[in-house]
Every structure is written in structure tokens, then in C-alpha cells.
Amino acid sequence: MVRVTIDGRKVEVAEGATILEAARAAGIEIPTMCYRPGWEASTSCMVCLVRVKGQHSLQPACAAPVRDGMEIESETPEVHGARRTAVELLLSDHVGDCRAPCQSTCPAGMDIPLMIRHLTRHEWREAVATVKRDIALPGVLGRICPAPCEKACRRAACDQALSICLLKRAAADADLAMPVPFRPACRPDTGRRVAVIGGGPAGLAAAYHLLEEGIRPVVIDDRAQPGGRLRERIDPARLPGSVLDAEAAVIAGLGAEFRMNTRVGRDIAFADLVAGHDAVVLAVGEWAAPEGFPAGLDVTGHGLAVNPRTGATNLPRVFACGDAVRKTEMAVIAVAAGKTVARAVAEFLRTGSAHGADRAFSVHIGRVRPEERAVFLQEGAPRARVEPAGGLATGFAEDEVKAEAQRCLHCDCRRTADCRLRELAVRYGAKASRYKSERRAFEHDLGHPDIVYEPGKCILCGLCVQAAERAGDEPGLTLEGRSYDVRVRVPLAGDIAGALAKSGKACVAVCPTGALALKA
16 A cells, blocks of 8 residues: 555555545545546646646646655645646637627527527427526517627528527517416525516516525516516517516516506605615616615716626615616616626525626637638528518417527537536636637537537547447547647548447547537
């Protein structure tokens, strides 16, 4: 047996064990990407570096054997810096988007490609569930949103952008037509109550997402019906009142209380709302002039002064969103702000403080080169943009939904939820642009019935090569090339469907990035 010390902890392991194995025996986590227990180590990613006392250079823990009396440090600023550099070098050669351009541009951050994949398979309930994670009023926005997501759609550079808003509307309308529309899984009732002043898009979105958090909202508005200025400023032919009614009814059905025809300052004092609730959310547009806000609130030239990450004002337990903070003509921005504030309020009520969500880490390919357009188009159906046969007022028929959804190029990464590279980039504060290099061309191989292979996301760990060999696939995969030009390829110019006939899904399971992903 060999005795070593790791971060001050003494551990005894068998001779021949690696530093990584010793650390795990001591309950110490050293990050890895290219290594899995029971598989051959390739030391390709170098994120498991550690400092061994007496050695000049840092050592890869997955391959370095322990020696008796060895003293190892795994959590020093030097080690963290080296790991960050290793991740940044991998990102410098990374060709792919974490989030598709459409999702990155959507003010609410909606997972548009996932919604579209559900619609392609006619999974209506799953599609609306995906939408409503971020957009509480999809039936409304599917009719009035100016669609910044479509302006960013990568297909627009090839022919015409996808009809994202109409697809979102189709999912929402199909759901509202059900006997029981979609109800999100909400946390158990916390017993907390929050006053939401304003029943427009920001207030309704805040109420919806508060309910998801197990918090009961009381929506207060001086109008007779929820919807705010959407009812007054938008032609009912474009946005029927019945759609607003239906989406507000879903929120009421989840447990929101609506107090209509009630003006704060006339029918109820603002101070009484603060005193009688666990928090207050100001989501009303009439108070855009500084003199109209309740006393004590800090204002700017645009509206209330708030923490941009949380919507918290200078008054304890008072938050604000929507036109109360800054006027906007885009309802999707108001809906996104309502979601942000609701989650910040929930965080505050759980912990006593609100920090808000961190900006999602994402890398982007950037501008598509003309010669790459045909490569992207391989994943989308070769047809022109579908227009509703019944006109915009009617929207898509069911067959039109599938036909338009099949045009999507699926620019997103299907592995964002479990991409180890992305996870470690966040952990060590890596910057994707730290090391500039000329981007190589975008590639993807769609020849396998179940998986998609994107070489630009590969870190050359070789785990897929080992997985194919273990499954007995012939010819499997191999590492081809020299130096910086090494790539994982099918040998002898074979096709990936035959090369991974048995091991396709196993290769996806061991891949630490989105280089191999399931098509579904």
C-alpha cells in the first residue's frame, strides 16, 4: 500500500493507483473530461492538473501514479488557473453553439429548438411545457411578438427564417383548446403571498412564475379585465380578447387571486400592501412619471431604479418590472422581466437575499460563411417557408406545423444540459474568446440514424473510439492526422452508420461534450 497526502488529507491506496484514484478514495473531487473510471486515460483535456510537491510542472491526476509520501495540492489558485487555461484552449478550437441564435436573441431565453423538435413529432403537451418554462403568455406573444428570434434565425441567411412565432402560437392554441390546459409542476405551497400591482404582461408573467415557486400572487389592477394595455392598444382582430382571457384563466386556475377595478392609492394604500404581503411586485405602466410612484422609491429618468439582475428596488421587499422600470413596446421583454422578478422574489423569500440568475454560458459560431450554408441546410427540410393557408388570423393547421418545424436547422447543442466542457467553463470562469484563432469550418455528420456527430466540438478524448471497440463495431472510429490536425474519423472513408452500428448510443453516453448527441 502507498500513503499520500492530498489537500491535507492522508489516504492509503494500492500501489499503481493514480493520483485521481487516490483523491476519490479520500472524497476529494478532481474534475475530469477525457477520463472515465475503467477506461484508458488519454490526458487530452488537462483539466485534472494538480501540483505535486517537489515537481516543477503540474501533473495530470488521471494518469500520474502515486508514490509513497507524495504531497499533492488540488485546490490552489495556481491549479485553478491552469485548469481555466486548459478549458479556454479547448474553447478556442470549439466550433458550435451552446444555444442557437434564435434562443440567444429571444428576450425570454426560450428553448426554441427543443419546442420545434417536439412539434416535429406532434408532441403538443411537451412543446407547450417547453415554451411556458420561459414564456407565460405564448398565445398572446405568438400573435403580437415582433420576433427578434426570427431575425436571428440562421436559416434566414440561406433562404427564409423559420416561422417561430406561428409555431409557438400553434402550440399555445392547441393547448388552450384542451379540456384541461397545461399546468406546470409547482413547488408545494409555501404559505407566502405576494402582491403584484399591474395585470399586464409583466404582472401576469410574474404571477405565473411565482405560482411555480409555490407562492400565491394577488394581482391588483384598476381595469375590469387582466391584460393591461394589450387590450387597449392592439387590434382585437390581431389579438382577440378571448386569448388573453384564456391565458389569464390558466394563471387563475393555478391559484392566483385577481382583484380587478382596484386602484392602488385610491382603493388600497401601497403601504398596506407592503405590510400585508411577504413582498410586492410593481408591474404597472401608469407610474412611468417619477411623481406617480409611491413615496420613498428611487427613480431614474426612465422609471424605477432597480437591481438589473433581480428587479429589487431600494425599499425592502419591493420589486419592480416591466414599464415601471423602463418603457418598452415589446411585450416579450415585459414577460421576460416578470419571470426574472418572480424567480428573484422566490430566492429572496427562501434565503433572505436575492442575487438573480447568472447569465447562461454560451459559445457561438458567429457569422456563417457562404460555403457553410449547404452544410447547415442538411438538417432542415428543403422547402420554402410555410405560410398558413387560412391566413395569419387563423394560424397554422396541424400539417403546416410539422412541415414548417421540419425546416429548422437545429443550430443548438443537444447536450447543453450535460456538457462537461460548458460546466467546467462556468466553474473556472473561462472565457471562450481568451485565445483567438481562425475558426475551422463547421461540419456535422448526420449519416447515423440515431446520432449526430459534430467534429468541431470534439476534444479528442478517444472515449468513443474505445466504446466502439468494446461493442465490437467494425471499423469503429479512429484518431486520424497529426499534431493540431488530429480528428476522430471513420477509417477508410467509411460511413458513420456502419462504423457505429452497435455502439452509437454508447458513444453518446461517454462523450463529454456535444460532439456526439442523439438526434431526438
